[in-house]
Amino acid sequence: MTEEEIKAEIILDHYRNPRNYGKLENATSAITEYNPICGDTVHMQILFEGNAVRDAKFIGRGCSISQASASMITEMIKGKTVDEVMAMKKDDFLSVVGFNLGPAREKCALLSFNAVEKLVKGYKK
Amino acid sequence: MTEEEIKAEIILDHYRNPRNYGKLENATSAITEYNPICGDTVHMQILFEGNAVRDAKFIGRGCSISQASASMITEMIKGKTVDEVMAMKKDDFLSVVGFNLGPAREKCALLSFNAVEKLVKGYKK
């Protein structure tokens, strides 16, 4: 299996079996990000506690990239400090998710990244 | 001298020495036609009497084609009946005036033709 094929498999796995999917009852922040181009939607919910992301869940509809990357990002941020999350770089996230995503598909991957970024910034203020 | 050169000479002659140039004191109709593209202007004046063009004069400013053809048309219509003038065809007039006028210059030549046409139609009504 090439690295690309492995990444594709991971995406499909997250898409089929999304982690942290559902309603986060005690969420402190939530946001719905929407890509009108294709209708991809991610509703991201975070429970902040002090300086940390205590829990994160999402629900959504859309293509495999958008939903798998939402699933992946919830795993990535859970337990991290707010500053750590804020230090996450777009390109790093893309390289974790992406097997050579074209520019059109990059937007799908970034939907959940943008949602998290907005929630964290909003909390920090 | 080729036919074209002769026509060019005629144009220049009319341009330098316009026939029927000036104010027609007892004109029954007058109109000013204007080509905004180049500022060519012809003020055409006709004295109608019964069914005939008794007299015609013009004044104007503009290129040699516009002014020479105004001069030529006054000569052509003087003494003609209104019906005869109305029967004059654009293309015939152009072939009298023109040595292969391009489309841009045709408009110059037709300025006076249009003026006469409008005056005659207005009188006929």
Added chain:
Amino acid sequence: MINPERIKKDFPIFSNNPDLCYLDSAATTQKPRQVVDAIENYYYSCNSNVHRGIYKISEDATNRFESSRENISKFIGSRDPRQVVFTRNTTESLNLLAYTLGKSLHAGDEILLSTMEHHSNMIPWQFLREKGVIVKYADITPEGTLDLHDLTGKMTKKTKIVSLTHVSNVLGCINPVNEIAKIAHDNSSLFVVDGAQSVPHMPIDVERMNCDFLAFSGHKMLGPAGIGGLYGRFDLLDNLPPFMGGGEMILNVSLDGATWNETPLKFEAGTPNIEGAIGLSAAVDYLRKLGMDNVRNHEKELIGYTMKRASEVEDLIFYGPRNPEMHGGVFTFNIGDVPAFDLERDLSERSVSISSNGIHPHDTATIMDRDDIAIRSGHHCAMPLMTRLGVSATSRASFYVYNSKEDVDRFFAAINDVKVAFAK
């Protein structure tokens, strides 16, 4: 008869991309050598500004530009070239109308569209809401055609304009424009036709259709992008105020105001897309040589074949009328159900996996692209129609003269690949 294999030879993109199966002509078409050559010939022999030059190459350019107008005018059945305004595309044609017709509309006046309209035949009219104009929408039938009953029901004495697409870029349905022209005119409404998906694909005769305006795009009919047309009945066009101001569209200008040039130049402010017009005219020549009846029949055959094969594929949902006679060369589909996001419902279904409802069109297009098949997926600039159909997006394969049954076969093979890739 259309021979796609022979036609393909005129399109160098296919020899440069021998594996390309291009099924996105409803978005934009490929360009034959004849069109590109006409543009290059213009550049290298008489490129110059039109209308005002008194030298040979400029007169040549002006002649080519104006005879392009005449050629395009004839192609759509207009008897007078002054009835064709050059615009950038269908979108600008419709904006020109909304802005200029809009000037004489008043609060309470109504404009009647349909829910299947492309955004370009929707947003410009919605702009007029600012002044109190009411925009109404005729619905579609369950079969995916225009609901004529609903259309007539929504028409009132206040309906000043009816603006409808001739062929839907999603449903593929061919709307009965002749009949609607009569309905609209009986109601003293103007009838505007969005011809973006019909002018390229079937014989069009504006006089017989009896529409008041017709908008179309060059790039969807083998011509260049950046050029389009607006046909308008001469007396109507002639009575409209201008849209943009500037060079070319004026007769006389002073510091205090201006008067307008004759129609259609009144609507063509600034240096026009001369090479675009010449390229579009070459495209029209190309299509005329093929014969627009043949073009339509070819696409009818392809869409008929496609729908027949589609009905044999499990989970393949497709849209628009089933009768190929009423269906243009546009095949819009989904693999499984792809509903729009709904916060309330989706929150309450939290145990349900996201992937349980079919394959998202983006994924379909990506997998197809790996097989070198170019299809479109998304909202196709018809979001309200997506909403109406209850989907978040769809995929679309669309055909033109260079497409063959082999392309359709490759498409269905790829559908299978998609299903395998996303099999649970």
Added chain:
Amino acid sequence: MINPERIKKDFPIFSNNPDLCYLDSAATTQKPRQVVDAIENYYYSCNSNVHRGIYKISEDATNRFESSRENISKFIGSRDPRQVVFTRNTTESLNLLAYTLGKSLHAGDEILLSTMEHHSNMIPWQFLREKGVIVKYADITPEGTLDLHDLTGKMTKKTKIVSLTHVSNVLGCINPVNEIAKIAHDNSSLFVVDGAQSVPHMPIDVERMNCDFLAFSGHKMLGPAGIGGLYGRFDLLDNLPPFMGGGEMILNVSLDGATWNETPLKFEAGTPNIEGAIGLSAAVDYLRKLGMDNVRNHEKELIGYTMKRASEVEDLIFYGPRNPEMHGGVFTFNIGDVPAFDLERDLSERSVSISSNGIHPHDTATIMDRDDIAIRSGHHCAMPLMTRLGVSATSRASFYVYNSKEDVDRFFAAINDVKVAFAK
């Protein structure tokens, strides 16, 4: 250093018309092979619709389109490609501004132009008179430059917009835009620059110039017709309402309304002129390689030489500043006096022959055309300036990178031919 003879080899029109002396580049320029090849390459390798396609050639097309924007943005000194909106031409750019800025103007607000403006920088603003906006005009000096004193004198607290040409397409004068930007901003007015005659001919840096908006046309800078640009400071552009509605410019659409896409796509409704943008970007590459300083110096040399020779020709009247430092590559002239028609005066002078006042520009251009010299004659889309200069029309020779001193010499030989042809 510019070598016109070598440059000419890149322009096939000159080998196809070996005798052509093209002196009408202010109207439109010729196209080098590099530009036409870039367009052809696009057609034959990845032609497809941009922004929404999820397949390889569409992503390639989108990349080429957006990197063209970036390239053009850099060329004019803009640091952010989102500050460049693609339009058809300068005219559309200025109309976009008049329509969108106009929305927030009120009766009594003032717009300050000058009497030397091209119709494209006049009519769109005059449209706003409908809502009570007042349009004022700064005058010109007797030397044929902008009268800065008059300009500042006409500025009031109500002056919301100052819109001026950078280089006059008739007088050739280069207006001190940096200085005017400061004057306008000190007055809290927006400063719009018509760059149609400057962007092609000299180094431009919008950040240093500190203008708020800058309009330009591709076809006047070696690029295709049908494509132009509007630079706008990002925050200003971003706050403007949209101009045309349709595909591409929306974020979300429902039957009840819509929200807008991000800047600059918000202003680009419908399928854009993709190949036009790519061609313009290739033109920018070509110019950058020549060096815009060199382009300007070359034209300065030509106009200096032309004015020197012109001052030695009897009866040759020419316009604009005499100092080549302040004069672009535009030479506007008349042979003898060509006053406008004046019914009262001309009637009273009825004994005077019509031909007594110089040679009409149309005649000049026609005779020059026989010598294969292409110049322009007429009002140059600046009728109010013709009125101001007291002429009915003028002739104009304009230069670009492919013109040489030999062209100027041929021009003056032809001036002589004109005088002989119309000798009394």
